[in-house]
Amino acid sequence: MTDRTTRTVLLRGGNVHSPADPFATAMVVQGETVAWIGSEGAADAYVDGADEVVDLAGALVTPAFVDAHVHATSTGLALTGLDLTGCPSLAEALARLERQVKQERAHGRLGTPEEGVLIGHGWDETGWPENRPPTRQELDAAADGAPVYLSRTDVHSAVASTALRALAERSTGLCSLAGHHPDGPLSRDAHHAVRRTALARITPEQRRDAQQATLHRAASLGIGALHECAGPDISSADDLAGLLVLAAEGGGPEVFGYWGELGAVETARRLGAVGVGGDLFVDGALGSRTACLHQAYLDAPHTGAAYLTAEQVAGHVAACTEAGLQAGFHAIGDAALSAVLEGVRTAARQVGLERVRALRHRVEHAELLDDAAVAAFAELGLVASVQPAFDAAWGGEDGMYAQRLGAERARQLNPFARLLRAGVPLAFGSDAPVTPLDPWGTVRAAAFHRTPEHRISVRAAFTAHTRGGWRALGRDDAGVLVPGAPAGFAVWQTGELVVQAPDSRVAGWSTDPRSGTPGLPDLSPGLPLPECLATVVRGRVVHGSL
Structure with a gap:
């Protein structure tokens, strides 16, 4: 073979x-x-x-698994470079940065401020004893004058050294952009600008090596297909084009590209993308307090960031539907999801509900959903492209979600069981590097959701991470x-194969062959994957x- x-x-x-x-x-x-x-x-x-x-x-x-939401270059850069995921403290993060800078310089990959860039990922201040991100002065001291970009775990804010900020200021006017902070993390437009500046300094060889590392890791985990969520604010057209060429060589998983730019039907076609969506941002992320909410954050006096209106969503969906291309949006907060649903419903009135439903337009993340929103997903034929590992990482009574929203609102997040009961198609992914490529861990996270009423069976979760990813592409013949x-x-x-339901149910697992149901591995917490x-x-x- x-x-x-x-x-x-x-x-x-x-x-x-x-x-x-x-x-x-x-x-x-x-x-x-x-x-x-x-x-x-x-x-x-x-x-x-x-x-x-x-x-x-x-x-x-x-x-084989399908990871329905990845960022291959960023994931590969974390795999091969500075990955701060799980770092136990601010002090340790700065120490790791200092060591990485010295290593990069010793290998000639980081010279003067005009040469090279160090990109790292994964810090999360909510788990640090210092309970704060690094300051610019601390970053500069550890970086020893090098241009450094370190994205927060959710990739919706980042810290940047003075050297990188100076480069971004010259090319983008960084200091005048929304989300700029002179000393702390950059968010919103300022984050997009500094990220573009950093990624522009990666050589084609570095980019290909990073993408190859991601494809290799994915294949080693039983992943046979990836949905790359690209766009002008998350990567670049060259990045997506290079990844699709690399994947076409056939040495790893298949890659299907999404281009997240408003109204960019022709750009998506030119790049060979299968849809105009993915990380087309309607809002940001809860960790960075940029997810757009109806009510203010518990730990901040605002409701987050709104990047697109319902009218813009409607125009995008209508244009994509007329072109026969799948649309999609990144939406996490309830206000952002309301804008998406209002916009898709408006588009359906313009071009016809059945035409909209037929294209299976997507919503990425779709975390803070109430019953009315779930019903609207089903009505409009929307695919929920979701990441169960988010709940594993940040859910629970004491997790980041509860810190940001309070325990009651946090319990509403990621209602997988409610979505399935309503007939909403689920496609599971990792959003790597936000959470790691880890398909069996993802299935486990959905089956043992931190909020018991949102749990689904291992079989349903496995289907969402295999056949669900293909169905999200409009391919009903694959993934089985x-x-x-x-x-x-x-x-x-x-180990032993079982038929496993959420552990809150009676008779949660069985090895009885008379069930006539194909078994899957026992994914109970604590058991090896x-x-x-x-x-x-x-x-x-x-x-x-x-």
């Missing part, structure tokens, strides 16, 4: 997760397509016609192992071996 030919490969002696046969132990792949799935005894008939027979030795075969489907799958070393032995994309092995 090393190329996309008509080779026939029989995999047998394992457990194949398929709705076609809940007891399947074998699968035949012909070229890029699943040809047959069935029992061990029936597999004997395919041995003579197979070019290769693979003994699975009891391993589990599942559809049945005859005729694309051969995209992963092979796992795992499955190990990926191989990942196959359209019949080609992109990780491990078979």
